[in-house]
Amino acid sequence: MVSDWVSKEMDTVDIGDERLNDGLIELLSMMAASPSKSIPAAVNGGHNETTAAYRLFDNERVSFENVLEPHIDATYARLAQEKVVIVAQDTTELDLTRPKVQVEGAGPLDGGSRFGEFLYPLIAFTPNGTPLGILSAELWTRDHGPSKADDRKKKPIEEKKSVRWLDTHRHAQEIALQHPETKIVCVADSEADIFEVIELDRESPDNFQWIIRSCYDRSVVTEDSDEVTYLYEQLAACERIYSKQIHVRGREPKLACDKRARNQPRISRQCEMEVRATTVTLRGSSRPDRKLNNTTVNAVLAEEVGAPEGETPVRWLLLTNMPILTKEEIELVIAYYCIRWLIEIFFRTLKSGCRIEGRRFETIERFERCLAVTLIVAWRTLYTTRIGREYPDASCECVFVKDEWQPVYQIVMQEPPPKKPPTLRTMIRLIARLGGYIERARNDEPGPDTTMRGMERLYDISACWQTFGPNTTQTKRKTCV
Numbered sequence: 001m002v003s004d005w006v007s008k009e010m011d012t013v014d015i016g017d018e019r020l021n022d023g024l025i026e027l028l029s030m031m032a033a034s035p036s037k038s039i040p041a042a043v044n045g046g047h048n049e050t051t052a053a054y055r056l057f058d059n060e061r062v063s064f065e066n067v068l069e070p071h072i073d074a075t076y077a078r079l080a081q082e083k084v085v086i087v088a089q090d091t092t093e094l095d096l097t098r099p100k101v102q103v104e105g106a107g108p109l110d111g112g113s114r115f116g117e118f119l120y121p122l123i124a125f126t127p128n129g130t131p132l133g134i135l136s137a138e139l140w141t142r143d144h145g146p147s148k149a150d151d152r153k154k155k156p157i158e159e160k161k162s163v164r165w166l167d168t169h170r171h172a173q174e175i176a177l178q179h180p181e182t183k184i185v186c187v188a189d190s191e192a193d194i195f196e197v198i199e200l201d202r203e204s205p206d207n208f209q210w211i212i213r214s215c216y217d218r219s220v221v222t223e224d225s226d227e228v229t230y231l232y233e234q235l236a237a238c239e240r241i242y243s244k245q246i247h248v249r250g251r252e253p254k255l256a257c258d259k260r261a262r263n264q265p266r267i268s269r270q271c272e273m274e275v276r277a278t279t280v281t282l283r284g285s286s287r288p289d290r291k292l293n294n295t296t297v298n299a300v301l302a303e304e305v306g307a308p309e310g311e312t313p314v315r316w317l318l319l320t321n322m323p324i325l326t327k328e329e330i331e332l333v334i335a336y337y338c339i340r341w342l343i344e345i346f347f348r349t350l351k352s353g354c355r356i357e358g359r360r361f362e363t364i365e366r367f368e369r370c371l372a373v374t375l376i377v378a379w380r381t382l383y384t385t386r387i388g389r390e391y392p393d394a395s396c397e398c399v400f401v402k403d404e405w406q407p408v409y410q411i412v413m414q415e416p417p418p419k420k421p422p423t424l425r426t427m428i429r430l431i432a433r434l435g436g437y438i439e440r441a442r443n444d445e446p447g448p449d450t451t452m453r454g455m456e457r458l459y460d461i462s463a464c465w466q467t468f469g470p471n472t473t474q475t476k477r478k479t480c481v
Helices: 004-009 018-033 047-058 064-079 151-154 162-176 195-203 231-236 325-338 341-355 364-388 402-413 424-434 449-470
Strands: 084-089 092-095 115-127 131-140 183-188 207-212 244-249 269-282 293-306 316-322
Touching: 004 018, 004 064, 018 047, 018 151, 018 402, 047 162, 047 316, 047 364, 064 115, 064 364, 084 092, 084 162, 084 325, 084 341, 092 341, 115 325, 115 364, 131 162, 131 364, 162 183, 162 195, 183 325, 195 293, 207 231, 207 325, 231 269, 231 293, 231 316, 231 341, 269 325, 293 325, 316 325, 325 341, 341 364, 341 449, 364 424, 364 449, 402 424, 402 449, 424 449
Parallel strands: 084 183, 183 207
Antiparallel strands: 084 115, 092 115, 115 131, 207 316, 244 269, 269 293, 293 316
């Protein structure tokens, strides 16, 4: 049985064959019901169903692009209904390393000890953090053989891996042009701190804004052209606008060789952050094939004061074209940038929750077809987690049908379901409790892990309710006593 949301989400699917279209919809529905399970387990272990699933992933008419296309169409429809949309771009590696025989077509991820490919998605979020869906996604595989840093420096950006940040930024501008009634805010981490991307601000439509976390202390243009002044120095000299207490989580280093301050290990702690902001003109960078123009941007610096001894101070240096004239405008810049962290949660859901890296395929093409399906599953999982926070008082029937919420309510609450559907926030918490969530405080919201585990149980419970529940139309069998 295909879930209602899957039918709506895949409304525009067109692989070129109705049987393939129907097979994809059925497979997505089954994988969404059991995102962490293997494909045979997700399709209930049936030989015919398992064979059909793997044949679909092996079919050359099916591609990463045409599987994801109907979801992208649905995302655009949701985006058009919003006044403000944050579009976050980022990259993540998909580690497909196998102990013996590697996946055919996978490329090296580092020095040659790990193999896989890279994923570059552009994901839309509401200002409250509800994921609207994927707007674009690109896959890239690194070539085998030694990398030559000197050769990369001589290449124009159009021939480098980093051109993807430029292309995605342009795509976000095109989205803004296509949706003039929606403000589009493109946010990116420090990997997008490329002068060519910043220089694109000259081409921005009125409803397009951007925020990039800076990783370079760039030189700035001053009235005295002979004096060399740098971005951080100029910001640090500005008057403090306000300070704020925040909590930062501890972290372990990902790579021992990574010496960048922002990637160093740290302990969990309360931080006193001082915020400064100013407008600067960045000096245009020189490239082997061109000289880039000086570009005026707004800059916001949030920096920890009084960091514990031995700890690297927390520092965010944000470049943007958003206004920064008032404290409220500066707070909005930081708030919008914080939405970018949700793309990291999306990646964690994709890998840890949906276990995409553990899928066993012999070729990269088969893996990519499965990846496209799993991206939709990961989006739906995170969407379900966050939608109750944005619309807590809405009826749960805006997301769940009666045969889903009624049995969950009865099992968790140990009482018959009410005539009036519970709120969306209540329903999400009931589902999360099926996955192990413990409600300690009212503002303690469930995360994607417990919600995903609860959703897996929801689909099983709903199937039983439809088969044996009080509303079933099947003829009741006599029970032997």
